[in-house]
Amino acid sequence: MDISTVIDPKIIKTNMEAASKEEALQQLSQLLYTNEYLTDQAAFLKDVYEREAVGQTGIGNYIAIPHGKSAHVKEIGVAIGVLKQEIPWETLDGKGVKGIILFAVGDDTEGAQKHLKLLSLFARKLGNDEVTAALLKAKEPQQVIEAFQG
Incomplete structure (x- = not known):
């Protein structure tokens, strides 16, 4: 799986304005829904929040990778948001978040396998400070696409 085949420019939002995690997730899930990656935005968000309750998705370095397997995902997608200013988020380093990578994957076996591959792929890239x-x-x-290809 190559990162450039996973990233869709239609579900990337730069210069994003949000004051909270909830606002940011609402905007990114709306992009997924509008571009037909989801069948039900509210139900998908509920699944994401269930995953958020299990543990932190803020991985540090101002980045969060919220995700949740959901039956409401029609097509696997990765919505990316780059915020104008830092927002509060539960993170490993205690800082807020400026970059959000929201994974939308199905809750079936194939979805679970792709979920792990996507997390691994993005984690490797995000481990690079230059990226x-x-x-x-x-x-x-x-x-955004160029940053991940770099």
Whole structure:
């Protein structure tokens, strides 16, 4: 699985304005729904919040990777948001979040396998400080894609 085949510029939002985790997740899930990755936005968000209750998805370095397997995912997708300002989020390093990668995967066996592959793929990229810095500076969807390809 190549990262460039997973990232869809239609579900990337740069210069994003949100004051909270809830606002940010609402906006990103709306992008997924509008672009037909989800069958039910509210039910998908409920699944994401159930996963959020299990443990932190803020991985540090101003990045969060919220996710949840959901029966309401029609097509696997990764919505990416780059915020104008840091928002509060439960993170490993105690800082807030400026970059959000929201994974939408089905709750079947195939979805579970792809979920692990996606998390691994993005975690490797996000472990690189240069990739993270480029992502957080991105002003256009194409710059987000380039950050992950770098």
